[in-house]
Structures are given as structure tokens and as C-alpha cells.
Amino acid sequence: MMPYAFREALTAFRRTPLLTMLSVVAIGFSLFVVGLFGLTAYNIRRAIEKVEEKVEVVGYLTDDALPEQILVATQEIRGLPEVAAVRPVSKIEAMANARETMEEFRDVSTDLESNPFPASLEVSLKPGSRTPTAVARVAKHLKAYPFVEDVRYGRDWLDKIYLIRQILGGAASIIGGAFALVAAIVIATAVRIAVFARREEISIMRLVGATDGFIRKPFLLEGLITGFVGGILSAVLTYVAFRVLDSTMFRIEWIPGRWVLGVVAAGTAFGFLSSAAAVRRHLRAV
């Protein structure tokens, strides 16, 4: 024989299957939004990481920069805490690189006098310092040298990605929160109907001396199971979305297993807490 609370929780599913399904779907959808955000955020993060490995600040030098000046600047910049390495690139190297990577420069003569490519200092940053602020600081340092003509880095681009991530996070919180509210209301309704359907039983339980904890247990268990199934549903929906996006739009990566567990755990906790709150309120009325 199953323990009483578990048996009763299952009976509740059987009594109001539609409402139970609705609770599961509501939790599933609210966490699906969270899951989608997780998927997006994770892939943006991976993309940023990959780009960040290549984050470089390049200072282009005027043609009259003296070799000693360049050497001093190289050492000074190398001394900055954010900087991993500084590589001086000469005009000749710059032209060679350009010819190698860009077809249209193949035929340009190697004549130094007419070499249009400036010499530069390529500054790469330490892993922890590949943020917009660190990049901006290094850029400012470079710019301070009179022989540094121009500084380039992917600042705008980096800022935009961070902004997009923040907007997505905000949108996901709002949409997810709205769905969670709906889920809480549906669960509260389910609990109210379940309490009402069982009010006779509950009053007899009180009569013969069942504790409140015992009376609550089936409802809490039901909430727990509903939340767990809702969490699983959201994980499945997120996975389906991942497969669809991955095969039709762009190659993306699946979120780490820990995140999936987190979503399921969140659903379980949410179902439990929503029922606990509702059961508290409604049992008082029986």
C-alpha cells in the first residue's frame, strides 16, 4: 500500500486532471521562458568568450614615430595590469599581412615609399580584462602618446552584445514573471478546488485528530509533483526550441546540464511553495 499522502495526491490528479494539466503547463511555460533566456544567454556568453579571446586594442602609429619611442611605449603598455602582451607591427609586416589576407592588395608594389599601411602596436588583454571598461582604459593609454594616430577596438560591438544580453535578461524576467504569476494563480485555484472537493474528508480528519501537517501533506506533495513535471516540460520545450534553432537558423550550443537541473529544481520548488501558500489560506476556511 502506498503512503496515504501519496495516494491522496494521485487521487487529486485523477479528480481534476484538467486543472492539474493546466498547472503543469503554466509552470512549464513560465520556466520555458527562463530556459529560452538561459539558452540565449549561454550562447551569447560562449560567443563573447570566443570573441574576447581575440579582443585586441590596436594603436596605429604615425609614420614619423621613432623606434625608441615605440620601444618605450611597448614596455609601458606591457606594464598595465590588464595587458597580456604587446606586439609591435612594422609597416612592412602590416603590408605583408594585408597582401596575405586580402586579394586586392596582391598586386600592390612592395615599394616602401608608397606603403599605405601604418605601423601599429597590437595589445592583447588578459582573460579577466576583456571587458568594455578595461578595453577603453587601455585604449585611452595608447591614445595619450602623440605618435599614436588612431586606436581601434571592437568597443561598440562589445557594448552592443552586453546590452543585448541585458535586454534579453530583462525581457525574460518580465515574461517569465508574468507566466509564473499565472502559474501561481492556477495552482491556487487547483488547491482551492481540491480542498473544496475534499472538505468533508478534511473535516473528518480534523475530527479524529489528524494534525494540520498531515492534512496538508497531500496538497504539498501534489504541488511538488506538479512543479517537477512542469520543470521537466519546460526543459523539454527548451530542448525542442534548441533543436529547431540549431537546425534552421544558427549553430548554437546546448546549455550545461546543471542549468537544466536548476530549471527543474526551480519548477519543483515553485510548485511546492505555491501550494503551501494556497493550502494555508484555504484550509483555514474548512
Added chain:
Amino acid sequence: MIKLTSVHKEYPRSGPALRDVSLHVRKGELVFLTGHSGAGKSTILRLVQMADFPTAGEVRVSGFSSKTVRPRDIPQLRRKLGVVFQDFRLLRDRTAEDNVAFALEVTGAKRAGIAQRVNRLLGQVGLSHKAQAFPDELSGGERQRVAVARALANDPFVLLADEPTGNLDEWAARGVFDLFKEINAMGMTVLMATHDLDLVRAHPEYRVVELSQGEIVYDSASTLEGQRSRAE
């Protein structure tokens, strides 16, 4: 045991339901609580179960006092009380034996002993052969016997009955009351509210307490004069 001391009970809109009620039910007694409808019989039984509390005065039941009892102690008290009602209050979707087992399951009795105990209880009320029947398949008298079996499930020290024969024909009523007598003869205290005066008159050997408009107007265990002098 059960002791009410100068109990007043007032409901918000309907005025006083009990006035200065003092009543002591001793171990092993069978007490009829009589009086017209609305006299306050059910109110007394509710106060004893601590389903409600007096406006003034004190109700003491087996070591619990209405003045000091904490909500979380009440389930413990309820397990020491067996209660039956006029309307039986059985669960229609459970068999007789499941209805009795319910009282044991929900108070956390050990699973192993339940089936055996339920058998014995149904035997005690003479319904072993109807263990598998649903309430709708039982007569009124049989339903009340199932309710009595359930009331006795947790080994209470007292059986509280609120008009237990109110919905029964005379034959069934007599059968159920005979069961109460048996249970009482085995040492169980019984406090039974009833307005079935024929039943009360037929059993002069038991104590009768009569209520009228919330006051005790007669107690066969003490004289009316005794009641008055105590009140002074």
C-alpha cells in the same frame, strides 16, 4: 475527565448559547444531555472537542484546558475523543472498513495493525459482514454503527454523541443505544446529546442533564436546589 466551570458562550449574532454552565462528567458515566432544540447541547459538545471556545469560564478535558490549550495540541485531544453525529459523517466513496481505517491512517497509526484493528472494531459494533459495503448500501442504523466503530478506533476515553439516534427509526435507535450501553458497561464514558425523551425515560439508571435556553435546569446527579446553591 470533562469539567465545565461557569461556562458562557455567546455567538456573534445570535446572543448567548450557554449561560453559567457548570458540569462535571466523571469517568465511566453515561450522561444524557437533553433539552429542546437550540438549548445548547451541540454547543457543549463542540466546546468539549475544542472546536470552539467559551466566551467566559473554562472547559477542561482530560488534562487540556480551554484557557491554555495550543492549536497544535488539539489533534492530540481529538484522538482521545470519539465523536458521532446525527448525520453519521461517513465518506461515501469508501467502504465501511475503509471509513474506520481512515481514522487510524490519518492519525499516523502503524500500518501493520490497522486491518486487524478495523476487523475487531467492526465486530464490536456487529458489522463484520458489511465490511466491504459502501455507506449508501447500509441502513441508517448500520451507518451509525460504522460511525461508532470509527469513533472508537483511536481508543478514546470518552464517546461524545450528538443526537446519534436522531435520523433513525425506533428499532435502529434502540439498537444503536444498546451498543452505547455495552460500550459504557466496558468502562467507556459516554456523553450523549438527545431530545429523544422516550429513550431517556426508558433508561432511568443513567444520569440526565437538561438544558433550557443555555442553562442547566435539571441534573439527576444533583438536585435542582443543589444547582442553585452552587451558583450562589
